[in-house]
Amino acid sequence: MMNVENMPTYDQSEQLAKAEAGVDQLFAQRKDRWYPLEHIASKAGWINDPNGLCYFKGRYHAYFQLHPFGTQWGPMHWGHVSSEDLATWRREPVAMAPSFEAEKDGVFSGSAVISDDGKMVIYYTGHRWRNGVNEDEGNLQEQCMAVSEDGIHFEKKGVVVPCPDDRIPHFRDPKVWKQGDTWTMVFGVCTPEHRGEIWMYTSPDMVNWTFVGPVYKHPDPKVFMLECPDMFPLGDEWVICYSAMGLSPEGFEARNHNNAGYVIGSWEPGQPFKQETEFHLWDDGHNFYAPQTCEAADGRRLMFGWMSPFTQPIPMDEDGWCGQFTVPREVTLAGDHLRTLPIREFDQLDEDKQDFGAIELGVNESRDLVADAQTADIEMEIDLAHSQAERIGLEIHRTSNGDHTLVCYDDQLERVVLDRHANTYGDRGYRTAPLDKSEGKLKLRIIVDRGSVEVYVNDALEVISSYSFPAEGPRAIRLVAESGEGKAIVSSLSIAKLRTIWETPDR
Numbered sequence: 001m002m003n004v005e006n007m008p009t010y011d012q013s014e015q016l017a018k019a020e021a022g023v024d025q026l027f028a029q030r031k032d033r034w035y036p037l038e039h040i041a042s043k044a045g046w047i048n049d050p051n052g053l054c055y056f057k058g059r060y061h062a063y064f065q066l067h068p069f070g071t072q073w074g075p076m077h078w079g080h081v082s083s084e085d086l087a088t089w090r091r092e093p094v095a096m097a098p099s100f101e102a103e104k105d106g107v108f109s110g111s112a113v114i115s116d117d118g119k120m121v122i123y124y125t126g127h128r129w130r131n132g133v134n135e136d137e138g139n140l141q142e143q144c145m146a147v148s149e150d151g152i153h154f155e156k157k158g159v160v161v162p163c164p165d166d167r168i169p170h171f172r173d174p175k176v177w178k179q180g181d182t183w184t185m186v187f188g189v190c191t192p193e194h195r196g197e198i199w200m201y202t203s204p205d206m207v208n209w210t211f212v213g214p215v216y217k218h219p220d221p222k223v224f225m226l227e228c229p230d231m232f233p234l235g236d237e238w239v240i241c242y243s244a245m246g247l248s249p250e251g252f253e254a255r256n257h258n259n260a261g262y263v264i265g266s267w268e269p270g271q272p273f274k275q276e277t278e279f280h281l282w283d284d285g286h287n288f289y290a291p292q293t294c295e296a297a298d299g300r301r302l303m304f305g306w307m308s309p310f311t312q313p314i315p316m317d318e319d320g321w322c323g324q325f326t327v328p329r330e331v332t333l334a335g336d337h338l339r340t341l342p343i344r345e346f347d348q349l350d351e352d353k354q355d356f357g358a359i360e361l362g363v364n365e366s367r368d369l370v371a372d373a374q375t376a377d378i379e380m381e382i383d384l385a386h387s388q389a390e391r392i393g394l395e396i397h398r399t400s401n402g403d404h405t406l407v408c409y410d411d412q413l414e415r416v417v418l419d420r421h422a423n424t425y426g427d428r429g430y431r432t433a434p435l436d437k438s439e440g441k442l443k444l445r446i447i448v449d450r451g452s453v454e455v456y457v458n459d460a461l462e463v464i465s466s467y468s469f470p471a472e473g474p475r476a477i478r479l480v481a482e483s484g485e486g487k488a489i490v491s492s493l494s495i496a497k498l499r500t501i502w503e504t505p506d507r
C-alpha cells in the first residue's frame with residue numbers, strides 16, 4: 001500500500017510544462033552582458049549544484065538544481081544539459097519537478113548510476129519544510145529514487161531512505177556507486193547534536209537500503225552539515241569531499257560563506273574512512289561550491305563545480321538568469337593534493353590563438369594585449385627567478401571606466417592573487433592561492449568568460465574561480481607590472497578566443 005509520503009501532490013507532466021514556461025518567460029528578458037558562453041548554465045532562471053552527472057547511452061548528462069520561476073533560490077527542480085563530446089552542450093527539457101508528498105517543497109541534489117539492466121537510476125533528496133513554509137523548524141528530507149530509459153523522462157519510485165530521527169534537521173544529497181556487488185550510498189547529515197557527518201547505506205538491489213554507519217565525522221564542532229558529499233577511488237587512494245557549513249575562515253582559507261574541499265585517505269567497505277591528509281579546498285576563489293564528480297567513459301574522474309554567488313545583491317539577478325558551473329575538470333592525484341585541470345576536450349574550443357612570445361616590462365609599465373575579449377583562454381609563464389616587480393599579472397575585463405579584475409603574482413604575499421577591488425558590479429575583495437616560489441617560475445592558465453575568471457595555477461595544483469562582472473564597453477586584457485626594483489619577465493604568453501559550448505547559442 002502506498003504510504004503518505006509517496007502520495008502524489010501534483011501532476012508531474014503539468015509541473016514540468018509549468019517549469020519550461022517559467023524558464024521561457026525569464027529567457028525572453030535575458031540580458032547577455034554576463035551570460036556564459038563557456039560554462040554550463042540554465043537558459044534562464046536560478047541554478048545551483050551539479051546533479052546526476054553520468055555517461056549514459058553515448059552521451060554525458062549534467063543535471064542541475066534549478067529554480068525555473070526566478071533568479072534567486074526557490075522551489076527546486078532538476079534542469080538538464082547533455083553532450084556527446086564534453087565540449088559542446090545541448091539544452092534538454094527540465095527533468096524533474098516536485099510531484100509527491102516527500103518532495104513537495106523541492107527535488108534536491110543527488111546523483112546518477114547505471115543499473116545492471118542498463119537504466120539510468122537517480123537518487124536525490126525529497127525536501128519538505130517541517131513547518132510547511134520555511135526552515136525555522138528544520139527540514140524533513142529523505143532519499144528518493146527515479147528511473148529513466150533515456151535520461152530525459154523519469155519515473156519516480158518514491159522514498160528509499162527515510163529520515164530515521166525527527167531531530168535530524170539536514171539529511172540530504174545522496175551520491176551512489178557500485179562497490180563490488182554492492183550499491184553504496186553516502187549523503188550529508190546534521191546529527192541531533194548538530195555535528196556534520198557523512199552516512200553510508202548499502203543495498204543489494206538498488207531499492208532496499210541498510211544503514212552501515214557514519215563513514216566520516218567532521219572533527220570541528222562548529223561544522224554542522226556536510227552538503228553534497230562525494231567519495232571515490234583515485235589510484236591507490238580514496239577521496240572524500242564535501243561542502244562544509246559552519247567552517248570558520250583562517251588566514252587565506254575558507255573565506256566564503258560555505259566552503260568545499262576534500263581529504264585523501266583509505267577506506268575498506270564496512271569501515272569508516274581513514275583520513276591521511278589535511279583538508280584542502282577544491283578551489284581558492286570567491287565562487288566555488290557543491291562540486292560533484294563522475295567517471296568518464298575512459299575512466300577519468302571528472303568534476304563539475306557550481307560558481308555560487310554567495311553574497312547579495314547578485315548582479316545577474318536582474319538579467320533573467322543566475323549561476324553557472326565551472327569548466328569541467330579532470331581530477332588527478334599529486335601527492336597529498338589533487339590537481340583539477342580543465343578537461344582536455346575544453347581545448348577544442350580554442351580559436352584565433354595569438355602568441356605574444358616573451359615580454360619584459362619595466363617598473364610600473366603596462367601593455368594592452370587585446371582590445372575586447374568576451375572570452376579568452378590565456379596561457380602565461382612568469383619567470384619568478386629573474387623578475388623584480390612586486391606584482392606581475394593581467395588586468396582582465398578592463399573597461400574604459402577603469403574597472404578590471406587583476407590576476408597577478410604578488411611577491412610580498414608570495415601567492416597568486418585574484419583581486420576584484422576595481423569593479424563597479426558585484427562583490428569585491430580578493431582571494432589568493434599558494435605556490436612554491438622555489439621553482440623559479442609560475443605557470444598560469446586563465447579562462448575568461450563574459451562574467452567569470454578561472455585561474456589554474458601550476459597545472460591546476462590550485463585554482464581560483466570567481467565571478468567578475470565587467471562594466472559597459474569593450475573588455476580589454478592588459479599586462480601590468482607594479483613597483484619593485486626592476487623588470488617583470490614573462491617567458492611566454494598566448495591568448496586564444498573560445499568558441500561557445502552551446503550547440504544552439506541562440507536558445
Ligand code: FRU
Nearest residue numbers: 049065076108109227228290
Ligand atoms: C547545496 C544545497 C544542497 C541541497 C541543494 C538545494 O548548495 O544546499 O545541500 O540539496 O543545495 O538546492
